[in-house]
Amino acid sequence: MEVCARFLIVGASLAGLRAAEALRNSNYKGEIAIVGAETHLPYNRPPLSKQILLGSQSPEDLSFPISDDLDVTWHLGSAATGLNIADREVTLENGKVLSYDRLLIATGVTPFLPPLPNIDVPGVHSLRTIDDARQLCAEMQPDRRIAIVGAGFIGCEVAASARKRGLDVVVLDQMDRPMARVLPPSLSEVFRTAHEEEGVAFRFGVTVTALEGTDHVTGVTLNTGETIEADIVLIAIGSRPTTDWLEGSGLVLEKGVVCDQSCRALNGDNRIAAAGDIAVWPHLNYGEDRFRIEHWTNAAEQGAAAARALLNDNDAPYVPLPSFWSDQFSLKLQSIGQPSRAERIEIVAGSLEDRKLVAECWKGDQRVGVIALNMAPKLARYRIQMEQELQ
Ligand SMILES: Cc1cc2nc3c(=O)[nH]c(=O)nc-3n(C[C@H](O)[C@H](O)[C@H](O)COP(=O)(O)OP(=O)(O)OC[C@H]3O[C@@H](n4cnc5c(N)ncnc54)[C@H](O)[C@@H]3O)c2cc1C
Structure with a gap:
């Protein structure tokens, strides 16, 4: 060429x-x-x-x-x-x-915005860009109520930030626990408890069927028929x-x-x-x-x-070791590999009670990922090992 x-x-x-x-x-x-x-x-x-x-x-x-x-x-x-x-x-x-x-x-x-009634009413936000963040931030005044639709990473991070700023926070999700697609149940539980201790309310197993309000959002209606009042709504259900x-x-x-x-x-x-x-x-x-x-x-x-x-013009395969992090309240999560594929986890350092741990994620006899919670330095040796396994 x-x-x-x-x-x-x-x-x-x-x-x-x-x-x-x-x-x-x-x-x-x-x-x-x-x-x-x-x-x-x-x-x-x-x-x-x-x-x-x-x-x-x-x-x-x-x-x-x-x-x-x-x-x-x-x-x-x-x-x-x-x-x-x-x-x-x-x-x-x-x-x-x-x-x-x-x-x-x-x-x-x-961001994916579902075709719900009133989805475009002022006060309904999504978060991807700096302009989105500016708009959301401007509305996040203490004592206002925010309903966050989606308990994934972005939803939970915003919940933590909003609560720290003194807002009343409720997180809604159709699943039964936070960050369910990626985290094993025991770790979701640690996050749920930490959020609740800080005053975040969760409603799991519900879907939002409509947004309420004409000049500005006033709440969200759930499939249960209930309406949750809110001054701000963040839609964080994926992209x-x-x-x-x-x-x-x-x-x-x-x-x-x-x-x-x-x-x-x-x-x-x-x-x-x-x-x-x-x-x-x-x-x-x-x-x-x-x-x-x-x-x-x-x-x-x-x-x-x-x-x-x-x-x-080369054909070298791209074979990275996937990794990500998330910070919510005092919890700092780091992950390498593919923990979402795990059938079981083994805690090899620290404990769930201490909210400080390293968990190996296993599928059969294969270690598919490792998660560290408030123990980032311990991940370094796993990272080297798992990167070598990809060579
Ligand atoms: C709020 C938030 C928090 C996050 N937190 C974490 C985290 O803690 N840890 C983590 O690992 N990852 C996190 N991420 C994910 C991480 O930021 C993304 O994986 C990363 O930004 C992806 O980079 P990208 O360049 O592929 O795409 P993007 O950063 O999405 O950039 C794509 C760019 O393309 C532009 N664009 C779109 N369409 C067009 C077009 N037709 N023509 C021209 N330009 C176009 C967009 O405007 C955008 O600027 C977070 C993401 C968000 C939104």
């Missing part, structure tokens, strides 16, 4: 930025252009549900450092609206058409990959942009890759299934790996 003169990245966030950095670190001298729907330069999202809502960091603190040597042409504030693979062109909302020799897709995910702009392009879109083992997009003419929350790919060490990881570390690592694979 000819030398790459223009490397185009769509998605100006973590995966996109790390991709650009990897290109320059690989001594790539051609043009790098980055398109972003938001008006902001890339920033760090995890503090949006934590430090930003608590007021301990300001939005300006979240900017990623960007070296002048990166020499990127930024196209911010205008989303990509279409991809023409035959002509190697991406069209933007503002009418511009950008050509590419290689294209990295890093458009992440968008969908931001693939709308790729519809009809010919790329394979199934719960994300489907890629091969080295993150090259299927049907992408060997010139297109995807990375971060949007990419679906087969992790060769984890069986036949293709999957997507919605965590910070993967976005950073995959952005760099996909950019290098595309630039150098």
